[in-house]
Amino acid sequence: xxxxxxxxxxxxxxxxxxxxxxxxxEAYFVGGSVRDTLLGLPIHDVDIASxxxxxxxxxxxxxxxxxxxxxxxxxxxxxxxxxxxxxxRTESTYQDYRRPDKVEFVRSLEEDLxxxxxxxxxxxxDDKGKIIDLFDGLKDLKNGIIRAVGNPEERFHEDAxxxxxAVRFGSQLDFxxxxxxxxxxxxxxHLLEKIAIExxxxxxxxxxxxxxxxxxxxxxxxxxxxxxxxxxxxxxxxLKSILExxxxxxxxxxxxxTLLSDVFKLKDTDISNLLRSWxxxxxxxxxxxxxxxxxxxxxxxKLDIETYYQNGIEIILTANQIAxxxxxxxxxxxxxxxxxxxxxxxxxxxKINGKDLVQEAGVKPGKIMGEILNKLEKEIVFGNIINxxxxxxxxxxxxxxxxx
Ligand code: ATP
Ligand code: MG
Numbered sequence: 001x002x003x004x005x006x007x008x009x010x011x012x013x014x015x016x017x018x019x020x021x022x023x024x025x026e027a028y029f030v031g032g033s034v035r036d037t038l039l040g041l042p043i044h045d046v047d048i049a050s051x052x053x054x055x056x057x058x059x060x061x062x063x064x065x066x067x068x069x070x071x072x073x074x075x076x077x078x079x080x081x082x083x084x085x086x087x088x089r090t091e092s093t094y095q096d097y098r099r100p101d102k103v104e105f106v107r108s109l110e111e112d113l114x115x116x117x118x119x120x121x122x123x124x125x126d127d128k129g130k131i132i133d134l135f136d137g138l139k140d141l142k143n144g145i146i147r148a149v150g151n152p153e154e155r156f157h158e159d160a161x162x163x164x165x166a167v168r169f170g171s172q173l174d175f176x177x178x179x180x181x182x183x184x185x186x187x188x189x190h191l192l193e194k195i196a197i198e199x200x201x202x203x204x205x206x207x208x209x210x211x212x213x214x215x216x217x218x219x220x221x222x223x224x225x226x227x228x229x230x231x232x233x234x235x236x237x238x239l240k241s242i243l244e245x246x247x248x249x250x251x252x253x254x255x256x257x258t259l260l261s262d263v264f265k266l267k268d269t270d271i272s273n274l275l276r277s278w279x280x281x282x283x284x285x286x287x288x289x290x291x292x293x294x295x296x297x298x299x300x301x302k303l304d305i306e307t308y309y310q311n312g313i314e315i316i317l318t319a320n321q322i323a324x325x326x327x328x329x330x331x332x333x334x335x336x337x338x339x340x341x342x343x344x345x346x347x348x349x350x351k352i353n354g355k356d357l358v359q360e361a362g363v364k365p366g367k368i369m370g371e372i373l374n375k376l377e378k379e380i381v382f383g384n385i386i387n388x389x390x391x392x393x394x395x396x397x398x399x400x401x402x403x404x
Contacts, residue, residue, distance in 0.1 A: 001130070001131045001133070001138060002128065002129050002130050002131070003037060003038070003125060003129035003130075003131065004129065006037075006129045007037055007043055009033070009043045009046050010029055010033070010037070010043075010046060010125070012078075012081065013029070013046050013048065013078075013081075013083055014127055015078070016048065016061075016076055016078060016083055016085070017029075017048065017126075017127045018127060019060060019061070020050050020052055020057070020060060020085075021127070023052070023056075023060055025050055025051045025052035025056065026050060026051040026088075026107075026109060027048055027049070027050040027051075027052070027085070027127075028048070028049050028050075028109060028124040028125060028126055028132065029046060029047070029048060029124065029125040029126075030047050030048070030049040030086075030112075030113075030116075030123070030124045030125075031047045031049075031116070031121055032044065032045075032047070032121065033045065033046045033047060034123045034124065034125045034131070035120050035121055035123060035137075035141065037125070038123070038131070038138070038141055039141065039173065045084070046083060047084055047086065048083055048084065048085045048086070049085075049086050049087075049088055049109070049112055049124065050085050050086070050087060050088065051087070051088055051107045051108075051109070052085075052087065053072075053087050053105055054066075054069045054072055054073070054074045054087055057074045057076065057085050057087075058074060061076045061077075063076065063077040063078075064076050064077065065077065065082070067084060070103070071086070071089070071103055072086050072087035072088075072089050072103065072105055073085070073086045073087075087105045088105065088106050088107060088108060088109055088111060088112035089103050089104060089105050089106060089111075089112060089115070090103075090104050090106055090111050090112070090114070090115055091103055091104075091115050091158065109124060109132065110134055113132070113134050113135070113149070114134075114149060114150065115149075116149055117148065117149065117155065117159075117162045117165055117166070118137075118140075118146055118147060118148060118149060118162075118165070118166060118169060119135045119136055119137040119140045119145075119147045119148075119149055120137050120140050120141050120145075120146070120147075120169070120173075120175075121137075121169075122134070122135050122137050122149050123137045123138070123141075135149050135150075140175075140178075144173070144174065144175040144176060145175060145176060145177075145178050146166050146167075146169050146170045146173075146175045146176065146177045146178060146181060147177075147178040147180075147181050148162065148166065148180075148181045148184065152180055152181045152183075152184035152185075153184040153187065153188060155184075156184055156185065156188045156191060157188065157191065160188065160191035160192050160194050160195050161192075161195050161199050161200070161203065163185040163188065163189065163191070163192060163223070163225060164192065164195075164199075164200055164203035164204070164207075164225060165203055166181060166185060167185070167203075167207060167216055167219045167220050167223065167225060168203040168204075168206045168207040168210070168216065170210075170212075170215060170216050170219055171206075171207045171208075171210030171211065171212050171213050171215060171216020171217070171219075172206055172207070172209075172210035172211060172216075173210070173211065174210070174211040174212040174215065176215075177219055177223075182219070182222075182223060185223040185225065186222070186223045186224060189223055189224045189225045189227065189228060190227075190228055192225055192228035192229070193228045197230060197277075197278060197279045198279055200229060201278050201279060201280070204229065204278075205253045205256055207220065208250050208256040208259075209250050209251070209252075209253070209256065211249075213248070213249075213250060214242070214243050214245075214247065214248075217239065217242055217243060218243060220239075221236065221239055221240060226239060229278075230274075230277035230278050231273070231274050231277050231278075235264060238263050238264050238265075239263070241263060242259070242263055245325050245326070245327075248324075248325045250321070251321070252318065253284065254284060254287050254288060254291060254318050255318050255321050255322065257271075257274075257275060257280070257284065257288045258288050258291040258292055258295065258318055258319065258321075258322045259322045259325060260274070261274070261288055261292045262292060262295050262322055262326065266292070267292070268289055271285065271288055271289050271292060272285050272289065275288060287315065287318075290311050290315050291311075291315045291318045291319045291322070292319070293307075294307060294311055294315060294316055294318075294319030294320075295319045295322050295323055295326075297319075298319055298320060298323040298328065298329070298330060299323065299326075299328050303316070303330075303335075303338075305342065305381060305382060306378075306381070308338060308339050308342060309342055309344075309345070309381045312339075312345070313335065313336060313339040316335055316339065317332060317335060317336075320332060320335055342381060343380050343381060343383055343386075343387055344377075344380055344381065344387055347373075347377055349387070350373075350376065350377060350380065350387060350392070351387050351388060351389040351392055352376070352389055352392045352393065352396070353373075354369055354373065356389070356392075356393065357369055357372065357373070357393075357396055360393045361393050361396040361397050361400060362397070362400065363396060363400055368400070368403050371399075371403070372396050372399045372400065372403070375399060376392055376395060376396065376399075379395070380392075
């Protein structure tokens, strides 16, 4: 098969392929970018595989960066764009289910494609757009099939993350995991315990953000992969309940965790525990706790001015996305209009600050000043006082008299 309209991302990189070939080595586009081109999807990064060893690549190009020479990867800088060129390699003898003990550079494309995880990820494309398809990846692409390259059990023993990747790509592309591959995942799902949470996390979120998250989730449950994910082992019923929702699309990682928190009926510390066990950042944890509270408020019709002000529209919209999935969502536009009506969006927009209070209202720095600022802020937000410097100073003076 020949790709007639090579996307621009590849065209720009063609001189690099040509330069490598001129010197007598082979070079191909490989991996996700080839798969996505054939699917008509946007391309993320253009990966190049070559028979040239890293040292040889470095001799061919003047500007290179050692991004992972020990794995065979060198980045070539070309007019401001970086291209990762990885030497064809095999990964021999895996002992810990996650990392090859030894990476061996080889000169054969076939050997390189053999070590890749899925048939749809094991396609290569040459400089003429010709597809090299040694494992029937094109057929699987056409039929929407996720299939391990070679013997699935062996491949999952080599690297157990591949099981999560299989299910994740199933959701992402709306493809089905082929039966032998499925059975091998089910039989070996426990090997996922060997994999670093951070890596599982990436795949899990991509699964939920996929085109068909319900199908991915179904396979995640049916293969029992969920049992070996942090704090999921006893959440089968809750996770399965997501399959009952009508079709939905999640757009951000924050939405994913807010949905899970809601389905698991978690509050503050439990949300924090769950996300911490998945090694999420503190920012996400804070965000999801806030969004979860907002989901509850939408549900109870208690979304008040203060909630809008304290959380901001982004968190509210995240919460509403989950509320919609659960069947009690509001109209996004209505939420935006309500938010826009707030007289101020943050304390920074107040027309006075602590310094003004000292200079013009005789307030001393300290606890009382904080209390006065809080009170004024609240009154502005509720529309009880106009956000005008003079008016605020007057009110501050009154508050000061009441306090002292
Ligand atoms: P994405 O769009 O998510 O980046 P991708 O297919 O490009 O998808 P990457 O993780 O960027 O995925 O990997 C690039 C390529 O490297 C894959 O297409 C696949 O050929 C190979 N690969 C990645 N991870 C593995 C793995 N764990 N085992 C075997 N091959 C892998
Ligand atoms: Mg990629």
